[in-house]
């Protein structure tokens with residue numbers, strides 16, 4: 001009998017496996033490709049990376065910007081992670097690693113081999129479903145040289161969200177689901193330019209995002225060849241509610257296999273890295289919680305936020321993020337943090353609402369409380 005069995009060695013599973021062995025627990029880990037390098041470009045606020053070596057930061061953006069109607073400088077450093085260094089910082093020394101892919105029954109069966117079984121298989125352990133109706137964030141990005149990216153960045157060190165409406169065929173009348181540009185330097189030489197749909201149900205198709213990115217960058221004067229034949233490409237697909245199913249009986253779920261993802265931003269990595277340590281502390285003290293990420297009142301507000309995002313049109317979304325940009329940094333943090341409590345989050349959300357013009361407020365109330373409405377995602 002081991003102390004812990006962990007299925008899935010993505011950021012959530014690996015961080016927990018590593019934290020558990022450091023605390024002297026015996027750990028079995030199962031993954032179809034246990035040693036695989038993580039390929040997504042992970043980003044996080046630097047303050048969320050406490051407890052990790054500085055080398056996990058590949059590039060640091062001191063003052064990222066958010067563009068809505070105005071340009072807002074966010075006085076809060078943001079980091080692009082070095083996945084290789086991050087994996088090295090979460091060593092699996094002493095972990096018994098098994099290669100394999102398990103279904104729910106296989107995960108549940110591990111309760112015969114370990115006192116605690118953890119599901120960290122991510123949002124879709126059975127593979128992607130065709131025509132998945134779940135709300136998802138999708139993105140298409142290209143990596144280009146700094147020189148080529150300069151017209152898109154327009155002097156900014158990095159842009160977390162650029163909601164400028166230069167993506168439609170007719171830029172003065174954007175309709176349908178909005179998308180934004182994520183423009184982030186990866187190092188001294190290269191910049192990721194990524195067209196992102198924050199949330200849509202069903203997901204905005206990647207070809208639509210590729211086309212929006214092409215139009216947007218062309219209008220800004222980025223060289224067409226740099227966009228058509230980039231140094232690298234990235235596509236993103238993040239189900240906003242994670243797996244959105246209860247884990248097998250008797251099993252704890254962490255990361256996106258459970259409720260570790262942020263319902264509004266889709267981010268989970270920084271939360272998983274941090275919460276792995278506190279969960280490992282509890283497991284080492286034989287204090288097994290009923291859930292790794294239990295439901296909290298703040299989740300109700302994040303759910304309302306996701307609901308609004310799925311229904312707001314482009315002008316409503318731009319008004320919402322313009323209001324976000326005017327918030328004091330501690331309130332912005334409450335909106336973005338997976339762990340923010342209901343009090344801090346409701347104050348921040350109220351601050352955004354109060355900062356919006358009347359038309360924006362009306363649209364936000366309708367989007368949050370009104371009936372489900374599907375916006376076309378494939379038309380400008």
Ligand SMILES: Cc1cc2nc3c(=O)[nH]c(=O)nc-3n(C[C@H](O)[C@H](O)[C@H](O)COP(=O)(O)OP(=O)(O)OC[C@H]3O[C@@H](n4cnc5c(N)ncnc54)[C@H](O)[C@@H]3O)c2cc1C
Pocket residue numbers: 007008009010011012013030031032033039040041042043044100101102103120121122123124125126234235236237238254255256257261266267268269270272
């Ligand atoms: C391109 C891209 C960019 C992203 N950027 C960010 C970002 O900047 N910040 C952020 O916080 N999030 C980001 N995300 C979201 C992020 O990837 C996920 O939230 C994160 O990887 C989830 O971690 P996880 O460990 O929960 O699951 P995963 O990373 O999905 O890991 C699941 C692990 O389980 C294994 N597994 C799957 N099925 C089985 C099975 N049946 N049996 C056994 N093992 C199995 C897989 O091999 C994998 O190792 C991004 C996603 C993408 C695709």
